[in-house]
């Protein structure tokens with residue numbers, strides 16, 4: 286990941302004090318995620334024709350007033366084809382070797398294709414850890430903002446060579462959701478090898494694409510536990526990410542990257558173009574809450590709360606979590622760390638930034654009239 290220093294837009298805690306993601310003029314900001322299967326042919330080789338078609342469409346979007354961030358998979362698929370290994374490699378070594386080889390080829394091709402249009406691209410390789418503290422998160426945002434301000438198209442991928450096992454994103458769908466949220470995008474378009482989310486098995490002739498759902502609609506019941514040949518997460522991750530991102534006020538579209546001119550069709554004839562849209566929440570959360578919403582996996586501890594507190598937090602009013610509602614404090618965390626909120630049934634119902642260290646929180650458990658364990662501004666309810 287390219288890094289830039291925290292700017293004066295941040296206060297001493299590394300929190301944003303003025304908008305750092307300002308869009309140029311009235312431009313709409315779009316994050317386009319291209320899955321491995323869009324970029325590979327059936328034999329697993331890179332589909333350069335398709336890549337070129339995607340580039341043409343991104344250029345069209347740029348020429349029609351959109352700012353585009355490309356989240357592109359395909360490094361592994363590219364690398365696999367490059368080298369025949371002599372000894373058997375385990376899955377981590379394969380991933381490291383092939384992604385290292387493949388990313389060079391992938392970005393090189395993008396460079397050449399965009400160069401035809403005199404457009405600049407910049408490579409952003411990142412990893413889950415780079416989103417774990419607010420300071421690093423803001424650094425990444427500053428980096429991509431300066432690229433956009435200067436007309437450079439960021440091409441983002443996970444840094445597969447160093448992020449292994451538990452430090453990995455579920456897949457690039459998760460990464461694209463984080464990027465869309467971090468960069469305050471208007472729309473996230475996830476391109477896969479299917480026309481959208483079907484109301485059953487996509488291979489079954491009786492099933493249909495679900496055209497539009499509200500941001501809070503869980504489509505899990507329709508999704509099969511299958512993945513396309515070279516992908517990692519599957520449709521369930523896409524649907525879950527889509528819901529979360531749409532809840533944050535960003536429109537999410539899942540469409541087929543193999544359909545001719547899909548990005549242009551979505552922009553010009555959305556009603557006639559097959560896709561699933563997650564309608565965005567009309568009252569989105571703050572940018573700080575957006576970060577918190579995606580930080581659950583970095584939680585350093587948990588607080589268990591009583592039923593009354595859970596009811597209050599789930600209601601429509603802006604309510605902070607007070608020590609009086611806490612029945613247990615688990616883990617070893619510092620003030621400012623991300624912690625999960627657990628109800629009496631053991632469900633994870635929220636995530637937020639702790640106002641206390643674990644030790645202090647334990648001491649204040651059940652106490653009235655002291656500062657919140659998690660202030661409303663730093664609390665995201667699932």
Ligand SMILES: Nc1ncnc2c1ncn2[C@@H]1O[C@H](COP(=O)(O)OP(=O)(O)O)[C@@H](O)[C@H]1O
Nearest residue numbers: 320322477482483507508509512513516519520
């Ligand atoms: N209800 C569903 N609607 C659409 N696709 C589904 C559904 N259930 C499972 N899938 C599978 O999800 C796959 C797409 O996810 P994934 O393999 O992660 O692709 P990508 O490489 O594009 O990220 C489809 O090829 C399809 O087989």
Ligand SMILES: N[C@@H](CCC(=O)OP(=O)(O)O)C(=O)O
Nearest residue numbers: 321359360361456457516517
């Ligand atoms: N970083 C990996 C992407 C893996 C991945 O998430 O793929 P996909 O499910 O197709 O988006 C690569 O470039 O090969």
